[in-house]
Every structure is written in C-alpha cells, then in structure tokens.
Amino acid sequence: MTIKIIIADDHQLFIDGIKLILSKEIGVEIIAEANNGLELINLIEAEKKPDIILTDIRMPIVDGISVTKMLTKDFPEIKVLALSMFDQTADVIEMLDAGAKGYVTKNVEKKELVSAIHTLAKGGYYFSKNLPEEIENWFKHEEILSEDAYLTKREIEILQLLAKGRTSLQMATQLKLSKYTVDTHRKNIHKKLKIKSNTGLVKYALKNL
Amino acid sequence: MTIKIIIADDHQLFIDGIKLILSKEIGVEIIAEANNGLELINLIEAEKKPDIILTDIRMPIVDGISVTKMLTKDFPEIKVLALSMFDQTADVIEMLDAGAKGYVTKNVEKKELVSAIHTLAKGGYYFSKNLPEEIENWFKHEEILSEDAYLTKREIEILQLLAKGRTSLQMATQLKLSKYTVDTHRKNIHKKLKIKSNTGLVKYALKNL
C-alpha cells in the first residue's frame, strides 16, 4: 500500500525539493503540503489523513513542536518525521518529547529520506546519522524509562528537591517525613535509574524533570 | 535624542501592532522592519544602525538567537530586546546567553514596552514580570560572574571532574594530587561562586562549562 505523506515547511523551495526527490519513488505519495503549522492542522482536520507527516520544526504561526504535540494527542496513528537544520539540537529534543518518531537533517539524501519514511511507516524510529550526543542520551533515556524505570510521585518530588540543593534532612522537615523515609526514597531512585551519586541525580533531574 | 528602533518578526501583523503602539510615543522612532533574521542582518549591514532591536526569537531563515550572537559580536553598541511567547523559556535563556539585554512577552502592554525600551537605551536590562524561575537564576548567575568570580585553570578542571561525578579521592588519584589539595580547591570554588553544595556546583558546571 502506498504511504501517504503531508509535507509542512515555510520554505516553498524546500517543499519543492522534497517533492522532486519523492516524485520518482514508488510506494510513497505526497497528498498535501502546508507552509505553516496552522495550515497543517487544518489539513489534518479536513480529513486529509496521512500516514506520515514530514515537518519543519520552526514554522510561522504554529511551530512544528506545537503541531506535533497536538497530533500525537489527537491522532497518535500519524507518525511525525521532523526536519531540522544542523544546529537545532534543543529543538529536536523538544520534537522528540512532543512525540515525533524520528528526524532527518534538511540536507538529507534521497536514499536516507526514503529509508526513514519506510521505517516510520512500519512503526519504527529513525534518526539521522551523526546524532549529537544529547539526542543519543535522550534516546537512551527513553529506553530506560519505557523499560522499567519510572518514578513514583513521591520519588519525583524528592528528586526535584534534591536538584534544588536540599539535603535529606531538609527534605524530611519540609515534607514532614522522617529522614529515614527520605533516604529510602533516594535509595529507590538510585536503583530505578541506576544512578549512584547525588551528582548524577542532579544531572538527571535537570534533563528530565 | 530619539531612540532608533528596528523591529524583526515574521508575523507582519505583530510588527504592525508594535508600530501602532509606538507611533504615538515621543522619543522613539521605528526606522526599519524585517520579517526574518536575514533581512535584519542585511538592514544592519546596510548602515541602518538602530539603538535598539526588537526581535522575535523564532524566525525563518535565520532565527533571533543567531542574529543576536552575530550582533553582540560585531555591533555591541546595539541593544537587543527579545520578544517571546509565553512558553519559550529555553529560547529566552538562549537569547540571554547570546547577548540580549532583555525580553518582553508578546502580549506586552504599551507602558511596559516603552519602559523596557528606555531602560535598554540607558544601558540597563529589562525583563518581563513573572519571570520563570530559570531566568531569574540566569540573571543572578550573570551578576555573580560579572562581579568577581572567575575560576583558575585548576579550579575549572576540578569543577568539570566534579560534574562528571568524581569524588575528591578519585580526582586526587587522577590528577596525582593529595585529597587535601583537591578539597582545598573545592573550598575555594565554593567561596568564589558563593555556592556551598555539590548539587549547586554540578548545576553551575552544566550551565557554564
């Protein structure tokens, strides 16, 4: 079956380039295009349901991140493949958090783009080579989280206070708990995240909470 | 003297709004406008030197952050006032790091906008009320740095290892120093940065090294 695609980018030139690249490819079909996030939302709501959305991260009116958040909430069956410039690591991570299933840089070659599209269509993730370290870490972290390591409310609370520099005793006082209890939570966090030191926990908290 | 301003935003509607707001204000003059970062750069290089640039953070082609970095390097006398949506804390911090002298949210009222412009023109900083905590921290930190606190090579080395989770003893072994020496360096870092806890040092290191 043909994979239906919608492209969204505020540079028409780029859309045209992608269309040219994919026009000769069998098995994929571009069913619509949008020049900003709002147009993209309108397209989807107008029953133009694609299998995959290829979208720029930074777009006028509504950006790619906001659109992705909305789509993964309302239409989780549609996969989002983010397009990014080189130096937008922070944005890419936001896109991943928003629910994007992969990203490719804008200077992507035909072979890689087609490969990414097919991977996503099959339910997989795809990321451009030469991942910045931060994105690798994001991915590893997601794996850990999805496996077995998610923290309870109390544990998250403790971790947040920890990252603010509170000692066990201070946390205990603030939360009206025994220091022993706080320490138990800390030990459980250590086990779940496989992080042994306070230092590591602070870094984890800053990245993930 | 009249304060010369250039506005940059990819939403013409917003530019028009600001122009309307400032048109009746004496002492300020909008000398040009741009719809993206590239246009803004071209304007400046075409000798259209403003006192203040009012710019959106997210713009097509070249974003506000990149423009600000360039400007603070080549034209440090031009002050950048960033415009942000509500939920772009990360972007705002990037703008501040890039050299912006203040920011206001896009729903700013006339009185506040004019106040911000005058403050920047006089060489000050201006930040919208209801600052997210992170931005307050950024600001406090900049004050500390600009005052007196800079670290020696050895101290930076120690701080970096600390942020990697090394204990004093491990650092001592690695650097072929006595644990006592490492602890002395740590104490000096504490004093210089006015940070007492390991937790705080890790956060400092992640932000600044």
Place this chain on the structure above:
DNA sequence: TTACATATACCTAATTATAGGTATTCGCAT
C-alpha cells in the same frame, strides 16, 4: 623586592550521603 595569586598539602570535626538490611500501613486491583 615586595606583595599577591596560584597551587600545593595537612589536620580536625561535624554533617551528609551511600548502601545494606527489615518492617508496617494503606489502597487498589485481580
């Protein structure tokens, strides 16, 4: 050359974190 910053090293004491246990209560779901 005198003064100052840097880097080094040592001592002691108090506080905090790490790590190994065990155990009880509560609420929710099978």
Place this chain on the structure above:
DNA sequence: ATGCGAATACCTATAATTAGGTATATGTAA
C-alpha cells in the same frame, strides 16, 4: 481476600562532603 506497589520508618556502618584552620613554594606584576 489476597497480593502488590507505594509510602512510610528504623538500624548500622562506611564513605564523602563541608567548613574551620594553618602553611609552604612558585611565579609574576607592581
């Protein structure tokens, strides 16, 4: 109702950090 996760609490022991000192050698700038 039984079992299980979550939250609570306690005990012990070791490791690490924090904080207060003092002190020496070295190179550099006033």
